[in-house]
Amino acid sequence: xxxxxxxxxxxxxxxxxxxxxxxxxxxxxxxxxxxxxxxxxxxxxxxxxxxxxxxxxxxxxxxxxxxxxxxxxxxxxxxxxxxxxxxxxxxxxxxxxxxxxxxxxxxxxxxxxxxxxxxxxxxxxxxxxxxxxxxxxxxxxxxxxxxxxxxxxxxxxxxxxxxxxxxxxxxxxxxxxxxxxxxxxxxxxxxxxxxxxxxxxxxxxxxxxxxxxxxxxxxxxxxxxxxxxxxxxxxxxxxxxxxxxxxxxxxxxxxxxxxxxxxxxxxxxxxxxxxxxxxxxxxxxxxxxxxxxxxxxxxxxxxxxxxxxxxxxxxxxxxxxxxxxxxxxxxxxxxxxxxxxxxxxxxxxxxxxxxxxxxxxxxxxxxxxxxxxxxxxxxxxxxxxxxxxxxxxxxxxxxxxxxxxxxxxxxxxxxxxxxxxxxxxxxxxxxxxxxxxxxxxxxxxxxxxxxxxxxxxxxxxxxxxxxxxxxxxxxx
Amino acid sequence: xxxxxxxxxxxxxxxxxxxxxxxxxxxxxxxxxxxxxxxxxxxxxxxxxxxxxxxxxxxxxxxxxxxxxxxxxxxxxxxxxxxxxxxxxxxxxxxxxxxxxxxxxxxxxxxxxxxxxxxxxxxxxxxxxxxxxxxxxxxxxxxxxxxxxxxxxxxxxxxxxxxxxxxxxxxxxxxxxxxxxxxxxxxxxxxxxxxxxxxxxxxxxxxxxxxxxxxxxxxxxxxxxxxxxxxxxxxxxxxxxxxxxxxxxxxxxxxxxxxxxxxxxxxxxxxxxxxxxxxxxxxxxxxxxxxxxxxxxxxxxxxxxxxxxxxxxxxxxxxxxxxxxxxxxxxxxxxxxxxxxxxxxxxxxxxxxxxxxxxxxxxxxxxxxxxxxxxxxxxxxxxxxxxxxxxxxxxxxxxxxxxxxxxxxxxxxxxxxxxxxxxxxxxxxxxxxxxxxxxxxxxxxxxxxxxxxxxxxxxxxxxxxxxxxxxxxxxxxxxxxxxxxxxxxxxxxxxxx
Numbered sequence: 019x020x021x022x023x024x025x026x027x028x029x030x031x032x033x034x035x036x037x038x039x040x041x042x043x044x045x046x047x048x049x050x051x052x053x054x055x056x057x058x059x060x061x062x063x064x065x066x067x068x069x070x071x072x073x074x075x076x077x078x079x080x081x082x083x084x085x086x087x088x089x090x091x092x093x094x095x096x097x098x099x100x101x102x103x104x105x106x107x108x109x110x111x112x113x114x115x116x117x118x119x120x121x122x123x124x125x126x127x128x129x130x131x132x133x134x135x136x137x138x139x140x141x142x143x144x145x146x147x148x149x150x151x152x153x154x155x156x157x158x159x160x161x162x163x164x165x166x167x168x169x170x171x172x173x174x175x176x177x178x179x180x181x182x183x184x185x186x187x188x189x190x191x192x193x194x195x196x197x198x199x200x201x202x203x204x205x206x207x208x209x210x211x212x213x214x215x216x217x218x219x220x221x222x223x224x225x226x227x228x229x230x231x232x233x234x235x236x237x238x239x240x241x242x243x244x245x246x247x248x249x250x251x252x253x254x255x256x257x258x259x260x261x262x263x264x265x266x267x268x269x270x271x272x273x274x275x276x277x278x279x280x281x282x283x284x285x286x287x288x289x290x291x292x293x294x295x296x297x298x299x300x301x302x303x304x305x306x307x308x309x310x311x312x313x314x315x316x317x318x319x320x321x322x323x324x325x326x327x328x329x330x331x332x333x334x335x336x337x338x339x340x341x342x343x344x345x346x347x348x349x350x351x352x353x354x355x356x357x358x359x360x361x362x363x364x365x366x367x368x369x370x371x372x373x374x375x376x377x378x379x380x381x382x383x384x385x386x387x388x389x390x391x392x393x394x395x396x397x398x399x400x401x402x403x404x405x406x407x408x409x410x411x412x413x414x415x416x417x418x419x420x421x422x423x424x425x426x427x428x429x430x431x432x433x434x435x436x437x438x439x440x441x442x443x444x445x446x447x448x449x450x451x452x453x454x455x456x457x458x459x460x461x462x463x464x465x466x467x468x469x470x471x472x473x474x475x476x477x478x479x480x481x482x483x484x485x486x487x488x489x490x491x492x493x494x
Numbered sequence: 495x496x497x498x499x500x501x502x503x504x505x506x507x508x509x510x511x512x513x514x515x516x517x518x519x520x521x522x523x524x525x526x527x528x529x530x531x532x533x534x535x536x537x538x539x540x541x542x543x544x545x546x547x548x549x550x551x552x553x554x555x556x557x558x559x560x561x562x563x564x565x566x567x568x569x570x571x572x573x574x575x576x577x578x579x580x581x582x583x584x585x586x587x588x589x590x591x592x593x594x595x596x597x598x599x600x601x602x603x604x605x606x607x608x609x610x611x612x613x614x615x616x617x618x619x620x621x622x623x624x625x626x627x628x629x630x631x632x633x634x635x636x637x638x639x640x641x642x643x644x645x646x647x648x649x650x651x652x653x654x655x656x657x658x659x660x661x662x663x664x665x666x667x668x669x670x671x672x673x674x675x676x677x678x679x680x681x682x683x684x685x686x687x688x689x690x691x692x693x694x695x696x697x698x699x700x701x702x703x704x705x706x707x708x709x710x711x712x713x714x715x716x717x718x719x720x721x722x723x724x725x726x727x728x729x730x731x732x733x734x735x736x737x738x739x740x741x742x743x744x745x746x747x748x749x750x751x752x753x754x755x756x757x758x759x760x761x762x763x764x765x766x767x768x769x770x771x772x773x774x775x776x777x778x779x780x781x782x783x784x785x786x787x788x789x790x791x792x793x794x795x796x797x798x799x800x801x802x803x804x805x806x807x808x809x810x811x812x813x814x815x816x817x818x819x820x821x822x823x824x825x826x827x828x829x830x831x832x833x834x835x836x837x838x839x840x841x842x843x844x845x846x847x848x849x850x851x852x853x854x855x856x857x858x859x860x861x862x863x864x865x866x867x868x869x870x871x872x873x874x875x876x877x878x879x880x881x882x883x884x885x886x887x888x889x890x891x892x893x894x895x896x897x898x899x900x901x902x903x904x905x906x907x908x909x910x911x912x913x914x915x916x917x918x919x920x921x922x923x924x925x926x927x928x929x930x931x932x933x934x935x936x937x938x939x940x941x942x943x944x945x946x947x948x949x950x951x952x953x954x955x956x957x958x959x960x961x962x963x964x965x966x967x968x969x970x971x972x973x974x975x976x977x978x979x980x981x982x983x984x985x986x987x988x989x990x991x
Contacts, residue, residue, distance in 0.1 A: 057606055061826040063599065063833075064586045064608060064705040066740050096822050098869070100846055107825020160830070288869035290878055293712035293819055295741050 022221045023248050024228075025184045025214060026176035029191060030169045031201040032145070032209040033076045039144050039168035040067030040110065047207050051150070051161035059147075059166045061105030066294050069094075073168040074298060076200045077117050077142055078308035080170060083198055083315055084137050086121025088305060094142075094295045098288040102160050103147035111171075113289040116141035117298060118170075123194070124317065125186040135187050136175030142298075143169050170200070176215065176225065181244035185237050188212055197316055197341040205235045212240055216247045218255070226251070227261040231268050231275055243268035247275050319344055327357040336365050342379045346386045353390030356397060363393060367410050375414075384413045392420035404477040405429040432478045435487075438471075441479065442487045445470045456492055464488065506531040507668040508986075511577055511725040514671065518565060518576040525565065525576035529558035529620050532578045536622065536669050539990055542650060544642040545664040547583045548591050549623035554578070558620050565618075573728045573752075575618035580670040582658050583624040584631060585716075586705040587611050590621075594707050595639040596629045598827050598834045598853030608705025609740070610674055610716055610733045617732045622670055626660030629855045630824065631681055631709040633657050634927040635917065638857045643914055646689060647987040648953050652911040655685030655927075661719050662689035667990040672720040672729050676706060678713045679812050680906075680931025683943040686719055687906035687956025690945040692973065692983055693719035694726050697964050698938035699744035701730075702737030708823040710816035711742075713935050722983050723944060723973035727751035730966060749967050755974040760794030762972065765899035769805045770930050776909040778949040783905050786946040786957050789979065790903075790972075798899055802891040807884050808933040809925060814868045814881035815936070820858075821865030827853060860921075889937040892960075901972060902960040905930055906943040910953035930958055940966050944973045945982040954982075 038045055041058035058065045081088050095113035118140035124132050145167040150159035172191065178184045192210055195201040203210045212235070217228035231247060234240045246268075251261050265284075266275040314322070316338045323334040323344075338344045343364065351360035368389065372379060392409050395401045401409060401424055412423035424430055432438060445467060446453055456463045471484045506528050509517065517523050533551055540546050558578075564570040581587065584594045586604035588611075593599045607615065614621070628638035636644040636659030644659045646652040647667040654663040658675030662685035665673055675682045677695035686693030694717045701716040708714060718729035734748045766787065771780065791797050829835035829849030836848035854862070868877035895902060907927055917924045934941040940963070943956035957976075961969040977983050 060831060062605065063592070063594075063602065063707040063826065064584075064604070066704055068739060068741055098822050098825060100825065100828060102828075102830050102842065105826060105831065107828060108822050286871045288822070288866065288871070288874075290818060290822070290869055290874070293710075293742070294708075 020220070021218045021248075021252050023180055023244070024176050024217045024219060024225055025178035025181075025244060026228075027174045027178070027184060027187060027215070028213040029172045029188065030145075030211045030213075031080075031172060031195050033073050033168040033170055034199060034202055035070055035072045035076065035168055037070055038166035039070050039073045039142065041166055043166065045167050047204075049163055051159065051163060053163065055147075055162035055165060059105065059162050061107075067110060067292075069295060069298065070168060073142055074117065074300075075308060075311070076198075077140065077170050078300065078304065079198050079312060080140060080172070080195065080200050081118035081121065082305075082309055082312055083194060084118075084121035084123050086137060086140070087119035088300055089115055089117055089119060091115065091297045091299055092117040092141075093297050094292045095289045096292045099285045101146070102158065103149045103162070103165065105147065105162060105165055109144060109146060110292055110295070111143035112141035115297075117300070123187065123190055125183065125190050127186070128182065133177075133183065135177045135183075138173045138175050140170050140172040143171060145169050176217075181241045181248075184214065184244055185241050188240055189237060193316060193339050197313065199341075208235065211235055214240060214244060214247075216244055216251070217261070218248055218251045226255075227263050229261065229263065229275070230265045232265055232278065234268060239268060239270055242270065242273055243275060246273055250275065313341060316341075316344075327351065329357065329361055333361050333365060337361060340379070346379050346389075349386035350389045350393065353387070354393035354397060356393065359393055359396065363389065363410075367407060371410070371414055382414075383416060384410065388413050388419050395420050395424065399431055399433065399480060400424065401429055402431050402477055402479070402481055404472065405431065408477070429478060431480050432475055433480045433483065435483065438475070438479050438483050439487055441471055441474050442484070442491055445474065446491055453492065464492070467492065507535055507671070509671070510722060511573065511671060511720070511728050514577055515573055515575065519571065521566075525558040525562045525620060526555065528576065529554050529578050529622070532622055532670060535667075539667055540669060542645060543647060543663055543667060543669070544626055544639075544644050545654075545660040545667065545669055546580065546623045547593055547595060547626050547639075547641055547660070550590060550621055551623075553590070554620050554622050561618050561620060570618045572617050572732070574614065574732055576620065577618075578620045578622045578671060579614060579729075580622045580625050580661060580664055580673045581611065582627050582631075582661050582673070582675045584627065584676065584707040585611050585624075585674060586707070587621070587624065591624065592707070593624070593641075594630045595627045595641055596853065596855065596858070597640045598850075599707075599832075600640065600834065602833055604705075606705065609702035609737050611705060613733050614674075625658070625664055625673055625675075628657035628659065628681075628857070630707070630820070630858050631657040631676055631678055631714075632820070632857050632861055634680070634684060634924050635912070635914075636660065636685070637914065637918060638855055640855055645914070646911050646953070647990050648690060648911070649951075650989070651913055652953065653688065653914050655688035655907070655911060657681040657685075658693075658719065659685045659688075662686050662691055662693065665689070665691040665719050665721060666987060668986060672718055672725055674716055674729075674733070675719050676709075676714055676716050677931075677935065677941075678709050678715075678816060679935045680928035682717050682719060683906045683931045683941055683956070683958055684928055686943040687945075687954065687958070688911040690948075690954030690956070690982070690985065691719050691721060692723050692726055692942070692944040692977075693717060694730065694942035694966065694969065695935070695940060696730065696734065696966050697744070697940045699742050700746075700940070700964065700966065701733050702735075702740040702743045704737055704739040708819075710819040711823060712819060713816060722977055723942075723970045724752065724755055724977075726942075727755060727967075727970045727974070730970075734966075744964070746964050751967050751970055754967050754971045757971050758794070759790070759972055759975050762790070762795040762901070763798060763899040764790060764795050765798050765800035765895055765902045767800050767802045767805065767895070767902060767904055769802050770904035774908050774926070774929070775905060776949070779905050779907075779909060779955050782947040782949065782955040783903075783957060786976070787903060789976065793975070793979070800895045800899060800902065802888075802895065802933060804884065804887045804891050805933045808888055808936055809929055811881045811884045811888065811936060812928075812932045813864065813925060814877050815885065817861040817865030818868045818878050819865065821862045821869065824854075824858070824862055829853070885936050888933055892933070892937045892939055896962045900962075901965075901969065904958050904960075906956035906958040907931070910949045910951060910955060934960050939963060940969060942969055942973060944976065945985075946976070946980070947982055
């Protein structure tokens with residue numbers, strides 16, 4: 019390796035509060051322009067900000083989850099610059115004293131090792147509005163619905179050394195904020211936005227000059243943007259040039275980054291403590307309350323699934339990526355008393371349906387109770403695994419719970435020896451050629467007989483009994 | 495009924511708030527009559543004085559009628575029910591021009607009421623109009639108004655002080671029995687002193703700033719100006735208290751400010767800061783102050799000389815902190831959503847630059863530039879941060895002094911009112927007009943000014959009274975006791991009799 023990539027990330031996570039960080043306006047996405055902008059959001063003369071305590075609670079939750087230092091006193095500061103979608107002419111943010119200090123997040127590398135990524139800080143701030151350039155000829159529309167939406171800006175240390183590590187970190191953080199209920203993680207709607215700082219250096223050398231790539235809103239774009247930025251920087255240095263510190267934008271259509279503004283164009287933000295807001299004081303009780311509100315964290319839950327439930331690492335990983343999936347799984351596993359069966363059906367049949375219908379598990383028509391009901395019927399041999407697939411689809415389609423679908427579709431497993439024996443006899447009689455092959459030592463043909471028999475039973479025959487009977491009868 | 499003869503007009507407009515309230519509740523006269531009396535005086539006298547930017551005559555008459563009915567129905571009984579008042583033109587008033595005496599907001603009709611506006615509305619007060627002021631509360635002479643300079647009723651060649659000069663002049667000329675002003679570095683106390691009225695700047699956080707267009711957020715405080723300490727106490731009762739819409743408003747219980755007005759001041763320990771009596775203080779002002787101090791001594795007060803060793807740094811500190819905050823507070827006036835917008839902007843920068851260049855006056859621009867500079871990267875530590883450190887020292891000086899004395903007294907301003915135009919070209923001299931009031935503001939302490947006599951030029955002299963945090967009741971008590979023995983506060987300028 020001739021070059022080493024150095025990456026640090028700034029992530030803006032929109033906090034899942036009902037109202038804005040300094041006003042009572044709704045934060046719901048997609049409303050008509052300026053219908054969710056109060057006098058405070060409009061920056062009317064004379065209005066004052068009042069801190070939304072829920073935003074503080076959510077910030078604390080993330081801070082505790084990444085084992086970070088929590089500032090007993092943090093301070094809101096004004097970041098001053100002029101832009102039409104910034105109504106006050108300053109953004110209320112945190113500068114010198116952020117609420118969340120140094121913490122860390124562990125990511126898994128491809129070789130199975132764990133790497134610790136430092137989180138420098140996370141601070142609270144308000145979002146700006148949106149400028150709408152498309153809809154008005156020669157003019158710009160301003161929509162202030164988003165102005166004042168609470169954000170947590172989470173800044174990492176420059177600890178990542180490849181695009182893959184960066185993506186692993188972003189995914190991990192993305193899963194974590196959703197897990198904690200801190201942010202809905204919706205990247206399309208901009209609830210989770212990513213700025214990437216990239217530089218290259220010779221291994222062991224000082225950090226190179228970095229470029230910041232703004233506003234990447236998918237994991238794929240993060241990866242591609244880093245790749246082409248790294249190539250660009252190496253190209254410049256190898257041809258004798260120097261990388262300049264600047265802000266760049268990634269164009270996914272052309273797969274290239276281009277300069278947005280240089281360092282010399284950067285604003286002097288004239289930060290100073292906002293005299294309209296008191297310092298945010300966090301007491302021991304506040305911390306205790308936040309700690310109590312924390313769910314079992316993904317890493318801990320994964321370890322527990324492996325140690326106590328005997329799941330393998332991959333399955334445990336998949337099941338703990340989302341808190342809702344993990345909760346669903348645990349409910350089902352407990353209800354049916356079979357961890358592996360539950361894991362296989364949640365990550366198998368159910369997961370496939372969720373993907374196919376692009377549905378979240380919380381909105382799935384098959385509740386954890388319904389899934390449990392079906393697995394109980396597999397366990398007590400009322401239905402076969404084959405029939406269960408049909409039951410699941412029936413439940414998804416709204417045909418009722420497992421028992422109702424089994425009854426309606428007549429999927430009850432046949433365990434009557436006489437009935438199965440008759441089927442087996444018929445199959446053997448109708449396929450003399452295959453019988454001949456089997457008896458001459460072609461064991462593989464056995465599968466053919468099982469399949470034929472199950473099909474003839476419309477999947478209702480108990481596969482164990484079919485196996486047993488076939489083995490006996492084929493001996494001849 | 496709205497036809498009131500001038501004798502009665504003059505009589506009604508000489509009454510204290512208490513007397514007005516008593517007369518209204520006992521149906522001796524109606525709210526409409528009182529309102530009409532003030533409106534008539536405004537019409538007669540304000541053309542030259544310019545103490546009002548907007549007179550809300552029609553609304554006032556309509557409101558007066560409604561309140562008369564409510565009072566007759568027994569629905570409204572409070573101390574301010576039916577009392578006319580005026581507001582400095584930086585308090586938002588729903589549906590009424592709120593201009594900050596600036597071209598920038600010359601078209602701004604506020605869409606909501608400030609906290610104090612709704613408090614006085616709810617109390618049954620009748621809004622007479624909006625008082626003239628220095629643009630965005632920046633100034634000490636009221637010459638920075640984009641509309642017109644205000645004249646001092648005691649001598650119309652002189653300034654009324656600033657920035658709440660319109661309100662102070664209105665009270666002095668009896669064009670309102672009570673007004674609300676704001677004080678950032680002396681903007682209630684200095685004009686109260688220049689115009690011979692009583693005004694109090696409460697402890698920072700005592701009155702909500704919600705709906706008060708900001709100059710310097712960490713210093714701005716609303717307070718009443720009226721003829722007497724008693725009238726100020728009655729008003730403060732209605733407007734003081736915590737407001738959840740202002741995070742910096744104090745969650746401290748509000749006493750009844752009228753309850754202790756008659757307490758004895760025997761044994762009161764008064765501190766006189768030596769720095770307030772040093773070079774720069776006009777000899778005649780010093781003499782009038784000395785006479786008043788003797789009067790307190792005669793009534794049993796104990797006089798002690800004290801020292802505020804860092805007070806000489808207050809003016810420079812103030813002119814870093816206040817402009818820094820204002821440079822940010824005034825960024826919202828960008829021509830995008832409200833206020834002045836230039837014609838035919840060529841692009842975004844042109845829109846910003848010309849809207850702000852045309853909308854703001856010179857003093858506002860000067861302070862925005864000073865503040866922007868003080869906050870700039872590379873200068874922040876040397877200016878803003880250093881100023882905040884010195885501010886803590888200034889505050890500590892007061893904390894130390896209040897270990898030894900109950901209140902501090904001294905001049906409100908180094909001189910009586912100066913002539914219109916006299917200091918316009920001497921900004922530094924203008925800034926020094928607030929030399930005795932600024933330290934209190936930086937410390938967040940309550941301060942008041944009440945009239946204690948006249949200099950040889952016939953202009954009033956005010957005594958500044960500085961109390962410990964949230965001790966407004968004590969201060970009002972002390973001023974009231976003085977006003978029970980003297981009638982300086984009851985004198986009216988001859989031209990406005």
